[in-house]
Amino acid sequence: MKLPRKHFRLFKSLSTRFMSKIIVALDGFSSCGKSTTAKRVAAQLHYAFVDTGAMYRAVALYLHRHHIAITDLQAVEEALKHMVIGFEINPSRQASDTLLNGENVEQEIRKMYISELVSQVAAITIVRRAMVAQQQKMGKKKGLVMDGRDIGTVVFPDAEVKIFMTAQPHIRAQRRKLELLQKGEDLPLEEIVENLRMRDEIDSNRAEGPLKRAADAIDLDTSFRSMDEQVEFVLAQVERVQREKR
Secondary structure (H helix, E strand, O other): OOOOHHHHHHHHHHHHHHOOOOEEEEEEOOOOOHHHHHHHHHHHHOOEEEEHHHHHHHHHHHHHHOOOOOOOHHHHHHHHOOOOEEEEEEOOOOEEEEEEOOEEOOOHHHOHHHHHHHHHHHOOHHHHHHHHHHHHHHOOOOOEEEEEOOHHHHHOOOOOEEEEEEOOHHHHHHHHHHHHHHOOOOOOHHHHHHHHHHHHHHHHHOOOOOOOOOOOOEEEEOOOOOHHHHHHHHHHHHHHHHHHHO
């Protein structure tokens, strides 16, 4: 008997609980749907989810609040010693919120002023090395879905599933505008387009852990795919790998 689609997805997700744990790495440009896709994939697989972008945003928020210039590397290095970044489940939205020294900063780190700063902060070598070390520690037991810019190339080059996500620039900007509107920020589309362009340039050209496609990554253009289709695409790659491991 053929299972209805929703029951098939449930059956497939439950069956993965009895398979060997792997690491799923989702890389790509901002506003391509990486984090939302990663959260839903992790939930289906009963895996942990880590939003690495949130970690860099938390660092950016700390530096901003303490008036630490990103060019003052000694001060940045000292500041890193005083940051404890973690995650906790928010029952109301069934997702993780970001904590900075025990404070829930999930809403604050998503604001535009942090978006304008985060790529510059993430390009600082000492910051990237500190965050990568934490991320690699999180993945030692596997059973992890992580999204970012350098997960499949630097953080987990041996990840069993690597996806590189892209989308057309104007679609990314429209998605970002909608996300900001939902949080009470109404910014001109032109400003958002410029912010994304700037972040792409910085992310792709930084010396430490630049944004680039891993040679063995599978491309996923999300321009005209629904979120369900994106999740199904990633789950299909996980299922393929699990079949090959049997």
